[in-house]
Amino acid sequence: MTVRPKAQPGKRTNDPEGLRKRVLDVAEASFQARGYHASSLGDLMAAAGVTGGALHHHFPTKKALALAVIEERVAAAVEETWIAPVQAAGSTREGVRSVFEAVAAELEQQGFVRGCPLNNLAHELSLADPDFRTALAGIFSAWRQAIADKVRADQQAGREQDTDPQRFAALAVATYSGAMSMAKTTQDSAVLRDCLNALEQGVSSARAKRRRRVLRQYKAF
Amino acid sequence: MTVRPKAQPGKRTNDPEGLRKRVLDVAEASFQARGYHASSLGDLMAAAGVTGGALHHHFPTKKALALAVIEERVAAAVEETWIAPVQAAGSTREGVRSVFEAVAAELEQQGFVRGCPLNNLAHELSLADPDFRTALAGIFSAWRQAIADKVRADQQAGREQDTDPQRFAALAVATYSGAMSMAKTTQDSAVLRDCLNALEQGVSSARAKRRRRVLRQYKAF
DNA sequence: GACAAAACAGGACAACCGGTCTGTTTATAA
DNA sequence: TTATAAACAGACCGGTTGTCCTGTTTTGTC
Numbered sequence: 001m002t003v004r005p006k007a008q009p010g011k012r013t014n015d016p017e018g019l020r021k022r023v024l025d026v027a028e029a030s031f032q033a034r035g036y037h038a039s040s041l042g043d044l045m046a047a048a049g050v051t052g053g054a055l056h057h058h059f060p061t062k063k064a065l066a067l068a069v070i071e072e073r074v075a076a077a078v079e080e081t082w083i084a085p086v087q088a089a090g091s092t093r094e095g096v097r098s099v100f101e102a103v104a105a106e107l108e109q110q111g112f113v114r115g116c117p118l119n120n121l122a123h124e125l126s127l128a129d130p131d132f133r134t135a136l137a138g139i140f141s142a143w144r145q146a147i148a149d150k151v152r153a154d155q156q157a158g159r160e161q162d163t164d165p166q167r168f169a170a171l172a173v174a175t176y177s178g179a180m181s182m183a184k185t186t187q188d189s190a191v192l193r194d195c196l197n198a199l200e201q202g203v204s205s206a207r208a209k210r211r212r213r214v215l216r217q218y219k220a221f
Numbered sequence: 222m223t224v225r226p227k228a229q230p231g232k233r234t235n236d237p238e239g240l241r242k243r244v245l246d247v248a249e250a251s252f253q254a255r256g257y258h259a260s261s262l263g264d265l266m267a268a269a270g271v272t273g274g275a276l277h278h279h280f281p282t283k284k285a286l287a288l289a290v291i292e293e294r295v296a297a298a299v300e301e302t303w304i305a306p307v308q309a310a311g312s313t314r315e316g317v318r319s320v321f322e323a324v325a326a327e328l329e330q331q332g333f334v335r336g337c338p339l340n341n342l343a344h345e346l347s348l349a350d351p352d353f354r355t356a357l358a359g360i361f362s363a364w365r366q367a368i369a370d371k372v373r374a375d376q377q378a379g380r381e382q383d384t385d386p387q388r389f390a391a392l393a394v395a396t397y398s399g400a401m402s403m404a405k406t407t408q409d410s411a412v413l414r415d416c417l418n419a420l421e422q423g424v425s426s427a428r429a430k431r432r433r434r435v436l437r438q439y440k441a442f
Numbered sequence: 443g444a445c446a447a448a449a450c451a452g453g454a455c456a457a458c459c460g461g462t463c464t465g466t467t468t469a470t471a472a
Numbered sequence: 473t474t475a476t477a478a479a480c481a482g483a484c485c486g487g488t489t490g491t492c493c494t495g496t497t498t499t500g501t502c
Contacts, residue, residue: 012449012450012451012497012498013498014448014449014450014497014498014499015449016448016449016450019449019450033348034348034349035258035344035345035349037256037258037259038258038349040488040489040490041489041490041491042488042489042490050450051450051451051452052450052451052452052453052490052491052492053449053450053451053452053453053493053495054449054450054451056450056491056492057448057449057450058449060491061490061491062489062490062491114348115344115347115348119344119399119402120344122402122405122406123256123336123340123341123344123345123402123405124256124344124345126336126405126406126408127254127255127335127336127405128255128256128259133406133408136406137406137407137408140403140406140407141407162422163422164418164419164422166415167415167416167418167419167422168419170400170403170412170415170416170419171396171415171416171419171420171423173399173403174395174396174397174398174399174400174402174403174412174416175392175395175396175399176395176399177395177398177399177402177403178340178394178395178396178397178398178399178400178402179391179395179399181340181343181344181395181398181399181402182361182391182394182395182398184343184344184347184348185343185347185354185357185358185361186358186361186362187347187354187358191391191395194387194388194391194392195388195391195392195395197385197388198385198388198389198391198392199392199423201383201384201385201388233467233468233479233480233481234468235467235468235469235478235479235480236479237478237479237480240479240480261458261459261460262459262460262461263458263459263460271480272480272481272482273460273461273462273480273481273482273483274463274465274479274480274481274482275479275480275481277461277462277480278478278479278480279479281461282460282461283459283460283461443502444501444502445500445501445502446499446500446501446502447498447499447500447501448497448498448499448500449496449497449498449499450495450496450497450498451494451495451496451497452493452494452495452496453492453493453494453495454491454492454493454494455490455491455492455493456489456490456491456492457488457489457490457491458487458488458489458490459486459487459488459489460485460486460487460488461484461485461486461487462483462484462485462486463482463483463484463485464481464482464483464484465480465481465482465483466479466480466481466482467478467479467480467481468477468478468479468480469476469477469478469479470475470476470477470478471474471475471476471477472473472474472475472476
């Protein structure tokens with residue numbers, strides 16, 4: 001995985017930041033792939049090329065390590081894959097669509113689904129420890145708020161007047177989370193596209209829907 | 222928790238089915254509250270009042286126990302709380318609404334959120350073992366199919382002509398799963414109602430939406 | 443260079459985990 | 473009753489886990 005400059009006997013170079021980063025890299029990946037409880041510190045140490053003493057120096061407990069992964073890595077992942085793209089998009093719906101499609105494309109390319117980092121840890125740790133729960137809830141909150149803010153920006157531009165920002169944000173986050181959950185379980189990213197299409201059809205094709213409804217009523221009787 | 226008829230020395234009554242049920246009860250609850258890896262067989266044995274020999278007789282391995290919980294309990298829970306109510310409802314939307322509201326009411330009544338049994342285990346075990354993944358994926362599939370079938374029934378009754386059954390089913394399941402995930406993390410069931418409202422507003426208020434859109438365009442310029 | 447603090451090495455340990463094993467008791471059928 | 477298998481009891485074991493502890497090396501500061 002990551003290259004570790006194995007010191008020949010007698011030479012050592014202290015690199016606290018680099019070592020800390022390596023540990024976080026490995027922990028993030030292992031928590032994502034195997035979960036918190038199934039990831040042993042021994043495995044992480046071996047994978048990161050780090051001794052017990054060094055690990056304990058930077059992260060006194062396993063919980064401290066997980067908390068750092070959540071606050072520094074999971075939060076950043078949500079920021080990078082969701083918040084920033086939505087903020088940069090021309091509209092909320094464009095942003096949501098682009099994220100769904102980007103994630104689906106990435107999953108299809110890499111061939112398997114590891115799931116959403118936030119949801120993976122949220123399910124395993126929310127009830128295990130109040131500190132975990134608080135940290136994870138904060139990320140969910142920021143995620144939702146970013147989408148709601150984007151809806152409000154749309155509304156100030158004269159769009160989405162009939163959309164409740166908070167509700168839509170909740171729906172978007174829930175749909176994505178649930179879709180990723182199913183995608184992980186079925187190992188098939190198609191459900192992501194199904195959900196996106198259903199989401200868009202439901203909330204934005206009002207005109208087409210009304211036309212069809214009239215036609216159908218003719219045929220129904 | 223459950224009453225265990227502790228045998229006085231010399232008297233014992235074999236009750237294989239009852240013992241098996243007690244173990245499954247305890248395992249289901251513990252897997253739900255603490256997760257699979259965080260539940261030790263020792264704890265389960267103590268909680269169920271069962272010895273190691275008895276446990277091993279009915280469930281040779283921890284994996285076998287978990288598989289039984291998934292196939293017998295989690296599947297039944299989805300059937301009971303989702304599939305049956307939706308099938309019994311007058312329409313898909315009524316069914317979905319009633320389930321969301323029933324779950325939200327139950328959560329508010331009991332004061333805290335344990336999360337969705339299926340999603341909890343799906344996140345922790347889907348990547349851990351192919352057998353787990355297959356069993357869990359089957360439950361998701363049945364869940365989705367039941368909703369999709371209900372939509373098709375609606376369509377044969379002349380409704381929901383503009384709804385794609387598969388997509389709507391995926392959206393409903395994903396929204397519920399994701400909402401429960403957030404509810405568990407924030408320990409607040411309000412997000413369930415937010416998602417339900419957003420879901421219903423999005424897919425069923427086409428007429429009202431169109432009216433508002435026209436009015437807004439007047440004001441916008 | 444002297445010195446203190448930070449960074450790291452690596453072993454030790456006690457608790458715990460899941461599984462196995464042997465033996466005993468209960469139910470079933472002949 | 474007797475044989476036969478199922479049901480259960482309870483101790484045991486090898487391996488693992490997270491954490492701690494002592495010691496050594498590097499780094500920064502005066």
